[in-house]
């Protein structure tokens with residue numbers, strides 16, 4: 001999405017590309033049912049408009065600028081207007097649609113939102129009516145809407161930390177004069193997953209209208225990713241490398257959901273190093289027996305790949 005074309009023009013013999021917006025507008029929205037159950041979302045919204053306001057750059061003429069302060073206010077006004085709970089994707093689309101249809105100057109809008117993972121609290125196994133606790137991984141979305149109604153919709157997960165204590169190995173890699181890593185069929189596999197996936201919907205007119213459709217999709221994708229990473233609860237599934245597991249996870253998502261056309265995964269390999277400590281007098285203070293590890297964050301392996309159907313790209 002970073003490589004989207006900007007509003008570009010020829011100008012004084014130069015080529016200019018420009019866009020403007022407001023980043024990280026923080027908003028929370030609460031919905032209350034008659035029965036007294038509350039729902040909350042907390043969003044950090046970033047807006048970027050492709051807008052014809054070249055005069056502001058070259059002639060000190062701001063008459064075509066949508067003020068970024070107005071963009072910020074729009075986030076709160078639209079949140080207020082949403083009387084029913086909605087997915088973060090639908091809120092992003094609603095905002096982008098507003099900017100592209102309301103202003104003649106605006107030809108396209110990108111709206112990115114990160115949702116903070118507030119989850120209903122449970123007390124003695126009972127869901128609390130208005131109590132929430134912060135979870136870990138975040139739901140993200142990025143939508144690009146053009147005035148014509150053309151849409152590109154990407155959703156994602158940030159910070160999904162997972163670990164398995166066995167059923168992982170790494171063998172058969174290149175060995176040369178600098179290689180020290182032993183081959184193994186028994187190690188800890190730990191990573192912090194960043195995922196993004198592109199939906200097939202290419203026009204505002206064919207975005208699913210079912211309420212919370214994309215919220216459910218998010219949960220379903222997360223389940224498939226986790227199920228593929230861990231394998232069945234009792235026996236698990238062997239991972240020959242982060243690369244192999246990453247590919248299986250992407251393939252599982254693309255095979256399962258017909259409305260997802262491409263997926264990107266970033267899975268750093270967060271090493272848990274075997275601990276072996278020996279002293280001069282005591283050669284085996286700690287002898288590693290798949291039990292004591294040194295967890296690390298730096299350095300870490302960085303492994304990422306995108307997978308798409310032949311007819312699509314991220």
Ligand SMILES: O=c1[nH]c(=O)c2[nH]c(=O)[nH]c2[nH]1
Nearest residue numbers: 170181240241242243269301
């Ligand atoms: O799953 C892995 N992939 C690698 O590319 C790699 N490189 C490494 O040192 N350990 C691992 N593990």
